[in-house]
Amino acid sequence: MRNTLWETIAPNLTLLVISLAAFAAVIYALFLIGSRASVKWQGWLRYGVFLGPALLLLLVGLIYPALRTLWMSFMDKSSENFIGFDNYIWAFSIPEIQIVLRNTMLWVIFVPLLSTLIGLAIAYMTDRMKRAGIVKSLIFMPMAISFVGASVIWNFVYNFEPSENKPEIGLLNAINRGLGLEPQNFLLTPPWNTFFLIIVLVWIQTGFAMVILSAAMKNVPDEVVEAAMLDGASNWRRFTRVTLPMIRGTVVVVLTTITIGTLKVFDIVRTMTGGNFQTNVIANEMYAQSFRQLNYGQGSTLAVILFIGVVPIIWYNVRQLRLERTER
Amino acid sequence: MRHFVRSRTMLGVATLSVAALALAGCAADDGAGDTATDVVADTDTDTAMAAGCEAFADYMGNEGETVEIYTTIIEPESTLFQESFVEFEDCTGITIEWNGDQAFEEQIAVRVAGGTAPDLAIFPQPGLLKSFAADMVPASAAVASSVDSNYTADWKNYGTVDGTFYAAPLGANVKSFVWYSPKTFADNGWSIPTTWDAMLTLSDEIAASDYAGTAWCAGIESGAATGWAATDWMEDLMLRFQDAATYDSWVDHSMPFNDPKVAEVISEAGKILKNADYVGNVSAIATTSFSAGGAGVVDGSCAMHRQASFLGGILVGDYGATVVSPEDTDVESGISTFYFPGVSADSTPALGGGEFVGAFSDAPAVEAVQLYLTSPDWNNAKAALGGWFSANLGLDTANVADPVNAVAVEILQNASTFRFDASDLMPGEVGAGSFWTEMTAWIAEDKADQAVLDAIEATWPAS
Numbered sequence: 001m002r003n004t005l006w007e008t009i010a011p012n013l014t015l016l017v018i019s020l021a022a023f024a025a026v027i028y029a030l031f032l033i034g035s036r037a038s039v040k041w042q043g044w045l046r047y048g049v050f051l052g053p054a055l056l057l058l059l060v061g062l063i064y065p066a067l068r069t070l071w072m073s074f075m076d077k078s079s080e081n082f083i084g085f086d087n088y089i090w091a092f093s094i095p096e097i098q099i100v101l102r103n104t105m106l107w108v109i110f111v112p113l114l115s116t117l118i119g120l121a122i123a124y125m126t127d128r129m130k131r132a133g134i135v136k137s138l139i140f141m142p143m144a145i146s147f148v149g150a151s152v153i154w155n156f157v158y159n160f161e162p163s164e165n166k167p168e169i170g171l172l173n174a175i176n177r178g179l180g181l182e183p184q185n186f187l188l189t190p191p192w193n194t195f196f197l198i199i200v201l202v203w204i205q206t207g208f209a210m211v212i213l214s215a216a217m218k219n220v221p222d223e224v225v226e227a228a229m230l231d232g233a234s235n236w237r238r239f240t241r242v243t244l245p246m247i248r249g250t251v252v253v254v255l256t257t258i259t260i261g262t263l264k265v266f267d268i269v270r271t272m273t274g275g276n277f278q279t280n281v282i283a284n285e286m287y288a289q290s291f292r293q294l295n296y297g298q299g300s301t302l303a304v305i306l307f308i309g310v311v312p313i314i315w316y317n318v319r320q321l322r323l324e325r326t327e328r
Numbered sequence: 329m330r331h332f333v334r335s336r337t338m339l340g341v342a343t344l345s346v347a348a349l350a351l352a353g354c355a356a357d358d359g360a361g362d363t364a365t366d367v368v369a370d371t372d373t374d375t376a377m378a379a380g381c382e383a384f385a386d387y388m389g390n391e392g393e394t395v396e397i398y399t400t401i402i403e404p405e406s407t408l409f410q411e412s413f414v415e416f417e418d419c420t421g422i423t424i425e426w427n428g429d430q431a432f433e434e435q436i437a438v439r440v441a442g443g444t445a446p447d448l449a450i451f452p453q454p455g456l457l458k459s460f461a462a463d464m465v466p467a468s469a470a471v472a473s474s475v476d477s478n479y480t481a482d483w484k485n486y487g488t489v490d491g492t493f494y495a496a497p498l499g500a501n502v503k504s505f506v507w508y509s510p511k512t513f514a515d516n517g518w519s520i521p522t523t524w525d526a527m528l529t530l531s532d533e534i535a536a537s538d539y540a541g542t543a544w545c546a547g548i549e550s551g552a553a554t555g556w557a558a559t560d561w562m563e564d565l566m567l568r569f570q571d572a573a574t575y576d577s578w579v580d581h582s583m584p585f586n587d588p589k590v591a592e593v594i595s596e597a598g599k600i601l602k603n604a605d606y607v608g609n610v611s612a613i614a615t616t617s618f619s620a621g622g623a624g625v626v627d628g629s630c631a632m633h634r635q636a637s638f639l640g641g642i643l644v645g646d647y648g649a650t651v652v653s654p655e656d657t658d659v660e661s662g663i664s665t666f667y668f669p670g671v672s673a674d675s676t677p678a679l680g681g682g683e684f685v686g687a688f689s690d691a692p693a694v695e696a697v698q699l700y701l702t703s704p705d706w707n708n709a710k711a712a713l714g715g716w717f718s719a720n721l722g723l724d725t726a727n728v729a730d731p732v733n734a735v736a737v738e739i740l741q742n743a744s745t746f747r748f749d750a751s752d753l754m755p756g757e758v759g760a761g762s763f764w765t766e767m768t769a770w771i772a773e774d775k776a777d778q779a780v781l782d783a784i785e786a787t788w789p790a791s
Contacts (some may be wrong), residue, residue, distance in 0.1 A: 163629050
């Protein structure tokens with residue numbers, strides 16, 4: 001019993017027309033009220049019309065879920081009974097979760113540092129280069145690949161073929177074999193496997209860091225650099241004493257943005273190891289607890305821990321932006 | 329992760345059914361073009377030719393009624409189901425409305441709570457069925473006696489909640505399979521082992537021989553569900569080294585997960601899975617996908633591989649295998665299966681899964697449909713359409729075109745015990761959580777047997 005094309009389209013089309021008409025009617029009504037209201041009322045109306053929907057969406061989409069998650073983190077798995085801090089005690093006492101917290105730390109330390117450092121280096125090196133566009137595009141390209149796509153690609157890079165009689169399809173192990181070295185199962189041995197996963201995110205984020213920092217470097221006035229040059233400052237000194245201090249604010253923004261992104265890392269771990277072999281991180285465990293084991297209490301607790309981890313970074317970021325604004 | 333398990337099975341069934349259709353087309357050899365349309369045409373002519381409806385006498389008297397079947401089974405498998413109902417519908421005047429929905433597990437609760445429960449629901453696993461017992465209509469005496477005579481007691485038991493029989497078994501799948509290449513076995517003069525010890529002896533023999541590959545290959549990688557393939561090993565061996573009652577108490581946690589009886593089972597599993605002489609690189613099993621794990625049987629890099637019936641579809645589709653019957657020993661890259669043996673040749677438990685049909689309405693037409701689905705007539709007709717089998721004792725293996733499915737039906741009919749996949753029945757924390765991850769650690773990190781069992785036991789929910 002297949003519907004004809006028209007039968008499928010008709011209800012949706014009707015709905016579309018009705019909603020468009022309703023939207024037009026609301027706008028018309030607002031203008032009508034606005035034109036007749038007093039000046040004082042018009043001011044209030046303006047706030048209401050422009051802020052109201054945003055506030056409402058913020059309330060529904062952000063504040064309510066956040067409060068509900070907090071509330072659920074104090075409840076049992078089906079959110080029926082209040083169990084106090086039991087979920088938090090669970091999160092900090094069982095050894096598996098301690099590995100999860102340790103790995104998240106490793107990610108948060110290494111990904112922002114490495115991607116910003118490499119991004120900074122490339123940005124500086126390409127700053128006065130001819131045809132820098134080609135280099136930059138190549139390095140920026142991974143940004144355009146989804147995390148899952150990147151993970152699948154890197155899975156092939158790290159692939160390990162146990163049988164010696166079959167061709168090696170993993171890039172790194174093919175090189176290993178070609179050089180006569182023992183092939184390695186890269187994703188299996190902790191804690192190195194976490195670093196092999198970290199490389200994937202660094203690969204993605206370096207392009208982002210490079211582009212932002214490179215733009216900031218373009219804003220460094222040529223006079224300042226030239227003055228330093230005339231004073232006989234070496235290239236390295238010019239970089240550390242002139243360029244870097246002048247783009248400090250941007251470096252902080254890049255660092256914190258990548259840090260927050262890293263705290264949420266989920267796709268890479270889930271796609272490449274599924275959190276096995278001691279590579280699990282908070283976001284992946286949070287998903288597993290909530291949606292695979294349907295333990296909403298423990299899942300929400302991990303979400304709250306993640307949130308608490310992000311707060312200081314955001315606070316620092318906001319403070320830094322404010323400082324910069326007052327400096328100007 | 330129940331969704332995952334089911335969709336994986338579905339994928340296999342889908343691919344198998346395509347293969348079976350192709351096989352059926354070859355067997356018929358009627359020279360006409362498209363095989364799929366052939367099957368449809370055949371059924372239509374059968375219906376038209378049916379002289380009378382004597383076979384449907386039991387289901388008469390409900391003309392004009394409509395019965396809704398709500399299920400997870402969607403296209404393309406649902407087409408074959410609807411085909412199998414045509415004759416029944418023509419004779420009895422009952423219209424069967426097939427309502428397939430992949431969100432069945434969530435939606436069934438919504439529909440029951442909202443007062444729009446379907447007439448019949450096909451539950452993909454007994455655990456889900458149990459939570460709706462209060463809303464279901466107990467099976468009628470006719471359905472119960474039909475199930476008594478057409479299925480083993482284990483199957484009836486999975487449709488029974490607190491002593492009341494509600495849901496009749498429908499389709500089945502079997503996990504107790506060892507995949508092998510009949511040609512490789514014949515070329516090397518190996519014979520199919522009928523006991524666990526004989527299988528270990530054969531493995532030793534293969535490891536010592538100059539056969540280029542390994543005795544076994546395995547793969548348990550499956551993305552976020554990595555480890556489930558290893559839990560299947562545990563379940564199969566649990567049924568073999570312990571009795572069915574112990575298996576049940578293991579599932580419902582009246583026996584702790586770190587009991588010495590479970591420890592015995594995991595050490596037996598380790599005799600193959602963690603034996604480098606048999607499998608080569610043990611830890612690499614954890615990074616080999618479950619589908620690639622079986623590919624070694626096709627290309628000759630290993631002799632045996634334990635996996636459920638759905639694997640055939642994957643090996644045929646992705647690795648160029650041909651499913652053959654055990655007698656076809658001259659087919660290059662031909663694969664077949666033998667029964668994963670028990671401790672003795674006469675102990676033949678089977679591990680698998682299946683669907684159950686429960687009624688939410690007590691109309692006579694609904695009962696008629698429920699009864700018809702338990703009849704050998706329907707089961708044979710449905711199996712003949714390909715890619716499907718059930719545990720119905722009246723099912724004639726001659727009607728099961730696919731050689732692997734035919735073996736599966738034999739296993740089911742000869743099984744001394746039948747048990748459901750334990751990880752599907754255990755609470756999510758264990759069955760879709762620690763059981764998977766700990767079995768993975770057992771293989772990948774060489775975690776000790778007892779440490780694995782203790783860690784799983786620690787995650788069993790308190791209540």
